[in-house]
Amino acid sequence: MSQSVRTRPEGSGRPLSEAYDTALLDLDGVVYAGGEAIAHAVDSLAVARVGGMHLAYVTNNALRTPDTVAGHLTELGIPTEAGDVITSAQAVARLISEQVPAGAKVLVIGGEGLRVALRERGLTPVESADDDPAAVVQGYGGPDLTWGRFAEASYAVARGVPWFASNTDLTIPSGRGIAPGNGAAVEVVRIATGAEPQVAGKPLPPMHKETILRTGAERPLVVGDRLDTDIEGAFNGGVDSLLVLTGVTDGAQLLAAPPQHRPTYVDADLRGLLTGQPEVTEAGEGFRCGGWTATAGAERLELTGDGEPLDGLRALCAAAWAAAGDGACALDGGKALARLGL
Numbered sequence: 266m267s268q269s270v271r272t273r274p275e276g277s278g279r280p281l282s283e284a285y286d287t288a289l290l291d292l293d294g295v296v297y298a299g300g301e302a303i304a305h306a307v308d309s310l311a312v313a314r315v316g317g318m319h320l321a322y323v324t325n326n327a328l329r330t331p332d333t334v335a336g337h338l339t340e341l342g343i344p345t346e347a348g349d350v351i352t353s354a355q356a357v358a359r360l361i362s363e364q365v366p367a368g369a370k371v372l373v374i375g376g377e378g379l380r381v382a383l384r385e386r387g388l389t390p391v392e393s394a395d396d397d398p399a400a401v402v403q404g405y406g407g408p409d410l411t412w413g414r415f416a417e418a419s420y421a422v423a424r425g426v427p428w429f430a431s432n433t434d435l436t437i438p439s440g441r442g443i444a445p446g447n448g449a450a451v452e453v454v455r456i457a458t459g460a461e462p463q464v465a466g467k468p469l470p471p472m473h474k475e476t477i478l479r480t481g482a483e484r485p486l487v488v489g490d491r492l493d494t495d496i497e498g499a500f501n502g503g504v505d506s507l508l509v510l511t512g513v514t515d516g517a518q519l520l521a522a523p524p525q526h527r528p529t530y531v532d533a534d535l536r537g538l539l540t541g542q543p544e545v546t547e548a549g550e551g552f553r554c555g556g557w558t559a560t561a562g563a564e565r566l567e568l569t570g571d572g573e574p575l576d577g578l579r580a581l582c583a584a585a586w587a588a589a590g591d592g593a594c595a596l597d598g599g600k601a602l603a604r605l606g607l
Contacts, residue, residue, distance in 0.1 A: 270591050271527040273552060273583035276544035281507060281530065281537065282313040287482035288538060289351075292324045292334070293438055294490035294512020295535070297341060303511045307342040309535035318538070320349060321480045323487075325466040325494060327354035327404030327431035327447065328376040348479070353431035353466030354404055356475035358382035360465045361429055365399040372396065372426070374418045374450070375404030379431065394421035403454065403462065404431035405447040415450060419457040428454070432466025434494065438513075468498035477502075488538070490514055492526035505529040507537055516578055516598070516607040520566065520585040523593045527586055531579055543576055545583045552583035561588035561596055568601035577605045 277284055290296060296306050314320055322334065322345065329337075331350035338345040358379070361371060365388070373379050373390045379402060380390045391398055394417050401421045406414070422428045433448035451462060465471040477485070485504050489495020490512025499506035508514060508528035519531065530542045546553050551560030556572025559580035566584055568577055581601055585594035 270524045271529070272587040272590075273545045274531050274579045275505075275529050275542065277530070277542040279541055280316075280539050281486060281542070282316050282318040282539055284484070285318070285486035285505070286484045287319040287321055287480050287486070288313065289321050289323045289476055289480070289482065289485050289487045291487075291489040291491070291495050291512075292322055292326075295488060295509055296322070296338070296343070298438070298511070300337070302341045302343075303534065306535045309538055310343055313538045319480065319482070320345075321351060321476065321482070322349060323351045323467070323472070323476050325353045325432040325434055325447075325472075326437070327352055327357070327378045327382075327466075328407055330378050330381045331355075333378075351472075351476045351479050352378055352382065353472060354378040354382035355385070355479075356472045357402055357404065357429050357431045357465035358386045358388065359475055360463060360471050361400050361402060362386040362388060364427065369399035370396055372398035372401045372418065372421050373404075374401065374414045374454075375406040375410070375431070375447075379404045393417060394424070394426075398426055400427045400429060402429045402431070403447060403451055405437060405450075408444065410450070415453045415457070418454045422454060422458045422460050428458075428460055428462040430462040430464045430466075432472075433462075433464050434466070467494040468496075468501055470501055473498060473502035473504075488535070492518060492522055492528075496522075496528045497525045499528075500525045507532060509534050509537060510607075511535075516581075516602040516605070519578070520581055520598045520602075521589075521593050521595070522586070523589075524591055527582075531575065531582065533575060543579065545579050552580050552587070554580040554583070559584035559601065561585065561594075565597040565599075566594075566601045568604055574605040574607060577601075578607060581605075 435448040437446035487499035555576030557577035
């Protein structure tokens with residue numbers, strides 16, 4: 266993807282599973298939700314795999330090991346090897362290993378996923394600031410991570426020990442709702458110390474580097490549900506992206522997206538991997554996709570026509586993004602989205 270400002274979703278005359286060699290798939294909100302497979306995910310990924318597309322699963326959650334994630338996916342009916350899973354724990358472990366001596370001690374504030382990743386890079390996990398660590402690393406440790414662990418990190422960071430974080434997602438979805446994520450835990454240590462960590466996870470370059478190194482992808486397609494991690498990560502990596510609407514992003518957020526949050530393609534779910542993507546074309550002062558035409562008025566986005574709702578959304582994206590240029594569209598799209606049932 267060019268780093269020039271995107272003003273409309275792109276079309277594709279070929280199924281995306283044929284146009285790209287590797288799908289870099291986010292997990293929660295894309296493949297599963299609350300631990301259960303999202304509708305059409307299992308069948309769509311099976312067809313893409315049989316057709317020759319390499320499937321890789323890329324997660325900011327540093328708690329679970331690749332073996333655990335692969336086992337979960339396999340249980341859902343998506344055969345997966347540990348090598349197909351890339352985590353922010355792996356990305357941050359590589360980042361640390363490039364800056365400390367081989368075998369160095371690293372104070373771990375997090376779960377087993379971090380410890381496994383550090384050992385893979387030849388580093389030694391420790392539990393106390395008094396163990397003379399060469400680095401501190403924070404990753405999501407689950408709901409039972411105690412307050413004392415944040416204090417331990419703060420003691421070391423305040424002494425000048427380099428501080429790393431797997432990711433800074435402020436929230437994480439759970440079966441009961443939205444819970445504090447690793448970013449919230451990082452804020453605790455930041456407030457206590459005034460320091461800033463080096464961060465590895467999406468949307469930052471270390472995660473993209475880790476993903477490409479582990480998959481060998483030459484024509485990757487990032488597939489995600491979050492604009493500020495998945496889509497921005499693709500933008501930062503200079504690769505194309507597919508936003509699926511099975512997770513956290515809604516139509517209003519998509520229309521208001523600044524350039525770094527604008528996906529290459531938009532589709533309802535993972536069936537979008539198996540199809541081409543319709544063209545969005547200029548139509549007078551607006552944009553047409555399928556049977557819909559969208560224009561940007563003085564105060565709101567206007568939509569005329571009928572047909573497939575997703576085509577209407579794609580046309581609205583073009584009208585909104587073109588009007589916003591390199592900013593975020595502030596025009597009211599509520600009435601237009603309501604027509605589409607979005």
